[in-house]
Structures are given as C-alpha cells and as structure tokens.
Amino acid sequence: MILVTGATGTIGRRLVPLLAARAIPVRAMTRDPAKVPPTAGVDVVRGDFDDPASLAAAVAGVDTVFLLTAPAAPSARHDLALLDAARAATVDRVVRLSAIGTGARHGDQTVGAAHHLADQAVRASELEWTLLRPTTFASNTLWWADAIRTGVPVPNLLGDARQGVVDPDDVAAVAAEVLASPGSDLAGRILTLTGPELLSVPDQAAILAEALGRPVQLVDTPPAVAGERMRADGMDPAAVAQIVSGTAWARAGHNAVLTDDVAAVLGRAPTPFSMWVERNLRAFGAPETR
Numbered sequence: 377m378i379l380v381t382g383a384t385g386t387i388g389r390r391l392v393p394l395l396a397a398r399a400i401p402v403r404a405m406t407r408d409p410a411k412v413p414p415t416a417g418v419d420v421v422r423g424d425f426d427d428p429a430s431l432a433a434a435v436a437g438v439d440t441v442f443l444l445t446a447p448a449a450p451s452a453r454h455d456l457a458l459l460d461a462a463r464a465a466t467v468d469r470v471v472r473l474s475a476i477g478t479g480a481r482h483g484d485q486t487v488g489a490a491h492h493l494a495d496q497a498v499r500a501s502e503l504e505w506t507l508l509r510p511t512t513f514a515s516n517t518l519w520w521a522d523a524i525r526t527g528v529p530v531p532n533l534l535g536d537a538r539q540g541v542v543d544p545d546d547v548a549a550v551a552a553e554v555l556a557s558p559g560s561d562l563a564g565r566i567l568t569l570t571g572p573e574l575l576s577v578p579d580q581a582a583i584l585a586e587a588l589g590r591p592v593q594l595v596d597t598p599p600a601v602a603g604e605r606m607r608a609d610g611m612d613p614a615a616v617a618q619i620v621s622g623t624a625w626a627r628a629g630h631n632a633v634l635t636d637d638v639a640a641v642l643g644r645a646p647t648p649f650s651m652w653v654e655r656n657l658r659a660f661g662a663p664e665t666r
Contacts, residue, residue, distance in 0.1 A: 377401045377437055378555050379467075381423065381458065382444035384411040386515060387473060390548035391442065391555075392418055398556055405434045425454035431461035438465065440555055443472040443498070447490075449612040455494035459501050469504040469563075471554050473547075475622075476511040476568055476633065482625040489618065506554050506562050510547045510569040511540050511631060514652040517580060518659055524584070524592055525661040531597040532577045534627045540570030540634045541580065543647035550641045567637040571646045574632055580649060587653045588662055599623040 378395055382388040383404035389412075395402045396417045404412045405423035412420045423434040425445065435441065441462055445454040455472070462470060474495050478488035486492055498505045520530045547569055554562050575583075581592040603620040607613060625631065638646040 377403060378440045378442060379403045379405060379434055379438045380442045380444075381405045381434075382446060382473075383420075384408070385444065385446060386513065386544050387548050387551065388442075388444060390545060391551050394548060394552040395555060398552070400556060403434065403438060425457050428457065428461065431458055432465070435461045435465040435467055438462075438467050440469040440471065440558065441467055442551060442555060443470050443494075445494070449614045450490035450618045451614075452490050452493035452497065456497055459497055459503075462503065463501065467503065469558055470498055470501065471506045471508065471551060472498050473551070474507050474509045474566075476509045476570075477622065477625060477631060478509060480625060480630065482621060482628065482630070485617075485621040485625075487622050487625045504558070504563050506564070507566045508547065508551060508554070508569060509566060510542050510544075511571070511633065512542070512626075513544045513547070514541050514571070514647075514649050515544050515656075517584065518656070520584075520592070521660050524588070527593070529593040529595040530577075530581065531602060532581075532594040533597050533599050533602050533623045534577050535596060536576050536578065537627050537629050537632065538574035538576045538579070539626060539631045540573070541575050541649050542569050542571045542638070543649075543652045545652075546571075546638050546642070546646050550638055553641050562641070567641065568633065568635045569638050569646075570634050571638075572634070572648055574634060575649055583650050583653055584660065587650070587657055588660055599627060 380388050380392055383406045392404050396415050403419040405421050409420045409422050421434050423430045474491045475488050479492040480487040523530045585592040599620045603616050606616045
C-alpha cells in the first residue's frame with residue numbers, strides 16, 4: 377500500500393492514476409476527498425497535517441509514503457508530522473518531493489530552507505528513502521495565461537537566466553517508477569529531475585508565441601520588486617522571502633542544470649517544453665481544433 381499525500385496537487389493528481397494503473401494499492405490523502413476522482417484500486421482518505429489522528433489513520437497499513445507538502449508558509453513542520461506518524465506505523469519507505477537547489481547558499485540565504493530541513497529529516501528517519509528534486513515545472517507558465525489572453529506583459533523575474541524546465545507528467549512518472557521499485561538502486565538517492573534543454577523565460581515566451589500565433593510580451597521584474605508586490609497583495613512574508621531567495625538564486629544562473637535522471641529512470645528522453653505547450657494550448661486561449 378502506497379500513501380500519496382498532496383493527492384489533488386500538480387504531481388499527486390497525476391501520480392495516483394499511474395500507480396493505480398499498475399494495480400498497486402494506493403491511498404490518496406487530501407483535505408477534501410471529494411476532489412479525488414473515483415478510481416478503481418484507490419482508497420481516498422481525509423488527512424490534515426495539523427491533525428495527528430488523521431495522519432495516524434492515513435498511514436495505517438501503509439508500506440510506502442509519497443511525501444509532498446505545500447504549506448502556505450514555508451516550513452518543515454508538516455513533513456515532520458507525517459514522518460512521526462510513519463515511524464509509529466508500518467511504513468518502511470518514503471519518497472519525498474523536494475526541489476532543485478535545496479540547501480544551496482545564495483548570499484546569506486539558504487535556498488529552499490524548509491525543503492532542506494525536511495530532506496534532512498527524511499534521510500535521518502531510518503526509513504528507506506529517495507528524494508526527488510525537480511526543477512521549475514513547465515506548468516508554471518499557466519500563471520501567465522490570463523496576461524497572455526488579455527495582452528498584458530508577463531512579469532519576467534529571471535531575466536535571461538536559463539533552466540532545465542521539466543514536464544510535471546515526467547516528474548509523476550519518475551515518482552511512480554521509484555515508488556514501484558522498493559529495494560532498488562533508486563533507494564538512498566537524490567534524483568534531480570530536469571527537461572532536455574535549458575530555456576530562459578524569453579525562450580519559453582517565444583515557444584508559446586509561435587504555437588499561439590501571437591506575441592507573448594514580457595516585462596523584466598527583479599525578484600525584490602516582485603516580492604514587494606506579493607507582500608502588498610497579502611502573501612505570507614515568510615513565503616515571499618523564500619520565493620525571492622530562490623528566484624534570485626535562479627536569476628543568477630545557478631539553475632542552469634541538466635541531468636540524465638529522468639531518462640535513466642524512465643528509459644526515454646524527458647519531454648521538451650514545446651511538446652508540453654502543444655498539449656496545453658487551450659489553457660492560453662488557443663481555439664479548440666477539430
């Protein structure tokens with residue numbers, strides 16, 4: 377039995393059906409079970425990281441946990457709560473979704489500080505573990521959709537810095553493979569998951585513009601300026617600080633990283649950003665084709 381936390385999020389909602397298709401017993405944990413589509417072989421359970429009793433129920437009878445947390449304010453508290461429940465139950469393995477650059481230093485800041493603390497706790501847990509550290513998701517460009525539809529310039533926080541943009545479907549597929557392979561050479565490893573090419577925000581905008589047949593405008597927005605706007609919009613200051621720190625690290629060129637980890641696990645090349653765009657054009661206002 378595999379417990380998937382964050383079952384309705386970007387990766388979880390892709391991962392659950394992949395595991396079910398392998399006839400692996402899956403338990404999907406979410407605060408709102410109604411958001412999980414009924415699927416054969418999937419047990420849906422309500423779970424809240426701030427409710428120890430719900431976590432104990434979620435891990436009961438579970439062998440492996442896919443650990444994904446997304447608190448509003450960056451903290452390892454939810455990860456530690458789930459690990460405590462796992463150690464008290466039958467769980468013997470954890471696969472955690474972390475993030476590229478976790479633990480790196482940029483100025484006086486630790487990149488992904490909350491991820492770093494959670495990763496350290498996983499490695500010290502005495503459970504079999506694997507850490508997945510994807511780079512920026514191709515799907516993050518969906519945040520641009522409203523601006524593109526209305527012709528408003530998209531804020532570019534990264535300048536000309538390049539990243540190995542990864543398809544979230546590939547991340548979910550790697551997670552499924554790791555989860556389905558207990559005791560393999562994937563145990564005790566940190567996998568850095570990237571796409572096949574380094575792209576800047578202008579590169580991504582150009583690919584989108586070509587596919588849409590209309591311009592995608594950008595406006596350079598330094599991370600500190602973006603952070604001021606986020607705080608003015610009422611975002612949690614700790615969350616803003618982590619976003620600004622991570623974005624400044626990437627803008628400085630430190631996320632220009634490509635690895636073979638996706639290909640090594642899946643036995644195929646990772647998906648190019650252009651292919652992800654073709655699958656998702658309607659989200660950016662492209663007309664439906666017949």
